[in-house]
Amino acid sequence: MEDSGATLMPVWRANLALLTREVGAVTRLARMMTFSESYMKLIVSGRRDFSAEFVRGVEAVTGLPEGWMDEIHGAGDVPRQAREAIAEEAPHARFRGTAHPVRKAPVLRAEPIFGHRPGARLDSGPQPGAAKRTAGTRKIRELAAQDVRKLERHLSMLPVDPGALRARIEDVIAQADPGERARADLVGRLEQIEKHRELLLRHIASLYALLTRPGDDEL
Known part of the structure; x- marks a missing residue:
């Protein structure tokens, strides 16, 4: 999962719970996103993480403004068109993506710079004690x-x-x-x-x- 996704995950999950608080909303949103009801319930309950692609898909399908899911909202902040889209199971777009989180890219190890002796200090970086703290x-x-x-x-x-x-x-x-x-x-x-x-x-x-x-x- 990308770092930004890990940071925003609690916000995304809280907003997703807000969108699906009405009875039957989880089932309707699952069909709108072309997911199974059981998988969507795992996502909403917090037993499955999901990707930024899934979040952007929820916004597009329900008619929410792009980036709406990235900010904390209260019950009165859900736009009327989004509530009606879920209530009437009327998607604004078709989602063809995935909910699986994106894996982190591998971290590349720094190689010695040509012309410098192995173990030679390239700059006056933090002292060992500061780095340890x-x-x-x-x-x-x-x-x-x-x-x-x-x-x-x-x-x-x-x-x-x-x-x-x-x-x-x-x-x-x-x-x-x-x-x-x-x-x-x-x-x-x-x-x-x-x-x-x-x-x-x-x-x-x-x-x-x-x-x-x-x-x-x-x-």
Whole structure:
């Protein structure tokens, strides 16, 4: 997977969950992207990573602006045309790509420069002690980023499908007495749970992006 994809993965996954929060949206988006429902559910639940090509495909198929998936969004930020495209299963484009992440390009080893003796110093680079401290800092940040990623996956792989839970609670609300206090309490609790879960995923995505920011070995 490319470094940019690894950094943006939590953001992409949070936005994908946002697009498929309605009941049946995962199935409809899977058909729009010409994927199987089971594979799309693995992607949405966090059990499969995916590529930037897949993300751009989601934008094209649903009519989202290019680059929309690269920024954190809330429930009210989904454009109407994208919601309608998924609800009506009406793709704006045909996706013929793949969801598989792109592997990193091999890192080339530096060869001795002609005219220099092996082992000769070419410049006055960082001292060994500074290099060791930098490597230690980088390792600590990598471990912290891994823990943040595990937390993000745990929140994405819920034991109960959020869409199914919402539908079941809405069934309870529909059967409740319109004047009953518990009805309003159920509606409010459900909204707060969804709101705070989305907010937590946004904070986790931002934290992961900070920890994996390239060229910043020291906080």
